[in-house]
Amino acid sequence: xxxxxxxxxxEILLVEDGLLDAKVTxxxxxxxxxxxRLTLVRSVAEAQAILRQEGxxxxxxxxxxxxxxxxxxDGEGLEVLRxxxxxxxxxxxxxxxxxxxxxxxxRQACEQLHVDNYITKPVDEEKFLRVIREHKRLLLFDRxxxx
Numbered sequence: 001x002x003x004x005x006x007x008x009x010x011e012i013l014l015v016e017d018g019l020l021d022a023k024v025t026x027x028x029x030x031x032x033x034x035x036x037r038l039t040l041v042r043s044v045a046e047a048q049a050i051l052r053q054e055g056x057x058x059x060x061x062x063x064x065x066x067x068x069x070x071x072x073x074d075g076e077g078l079e080v081l082r083x084x085x086x087x088x089x090x091x092x093x094x095x096x097x098x099x100x101x102x103x104x105x106x107r108q109a110c111e112q113l114h115v116d117n118y119i120t121k122p123v124d125e126e127k128f129l130r131v132i133r134e135h136k137r138l139l140l141f142d143r144x145x146x147x
Contacts, residue, residue, distance in 0.1 A: 007035075007140065009035045009036050009037040010034060010035065010036040010037070010064050010065060010135075010136055010139060011036070011037055011039075011061045011062065011063045011064045011065070012029070012036050012037070012038045012039070012063060012064070012065045012066075012067060013038075013039050013041070013047070013050060013051075013063035013065070013066045013067070014026070014038055014039065014040045014041070014067045015041055015042075015043075015044075015046075015047045015066065015067065015068045015069055015072070015077060015080060016040065016042065016067070016069045016098070017042045017043065017069060017071075017072050017073050018069070021069070021098070021121065022040055022042075024123070025067060025098065025123070025128075026038065026040075028123075028125050028128055028129060029132065031125075031129070032129045032132055032133065034132060034133065034136050036136075037061070039060065039061075039063070042072075042073075043072055043073055043074045043075075044072050044074050044075040044076070044077065044079050044080055045074055047066075047068075047077075047080045048079070048080060048083055050063075051063075051080070051083060051084065051087070051090065062090070062093075063093060064093070064094065064135075064139050065093070065094045065095075065096065065132075065135050065139075066080070066084065066093060066094070066095045066096070067096050067098055068080060068081060068095055068096070068097050068098065068099075069097075069098055069099055070097060070099040070101045070106060070110075071099060071100060071101055077097070077099070078106075078109055078110070078113070081095055081097075081110065081113045081115060082113060085113050085114060094116045094135050094138070094139075095115050095116055095117075096115075096116055096117040096118075096119060096131055096132075096135070097110055097115050097117065097118045097119065098119050098121060098123055098128075099118075099119075099120060099121060100120065100121045101120075102120050116135070117131045119131070
């Protein structure tokens with residue numbers, strides 16, 4: 001498969017406090033060969049600041065895709081998901097949950113907030129890459145239809 005070079009890079013926000021999990025995700029994205037730029041944050045507070053483009057994140061790009069862990073040191077990723085869904089212009093941002101939380105209540109909360117995909121850790125790399133490629137295809141389709 002040739003690297004995807006169409007258009008600007010896909011902006012990916014990875015919200016993950018575990019450095020090993022972040023490394024695994026980053027390596028999988030490299031193997032995916034999708035033209036992307038990744039920003040890694042490790043807490044709810046950082047994720048919210050980047051989405052609001054505040055402080056040191058004032059010039060941060062708006063993400064096309066958020067890869068979201070739910071269990072973070074300063075709260076639940078659901079807070080980030082809620083913020084996205086309630087913010088005009090960001091409510092349609094694609095969100096893929098990558099989490100060790102397997103509770104039905106957590107999954108239902110994510111579904112109510114219209115999460116695009118819910119993947120439990122350890123992540124099945126093939127499934128993960130299929131999901132990322134599909135989001136890239138949808139993004140390219142959306143860009144083409146707005147031209």
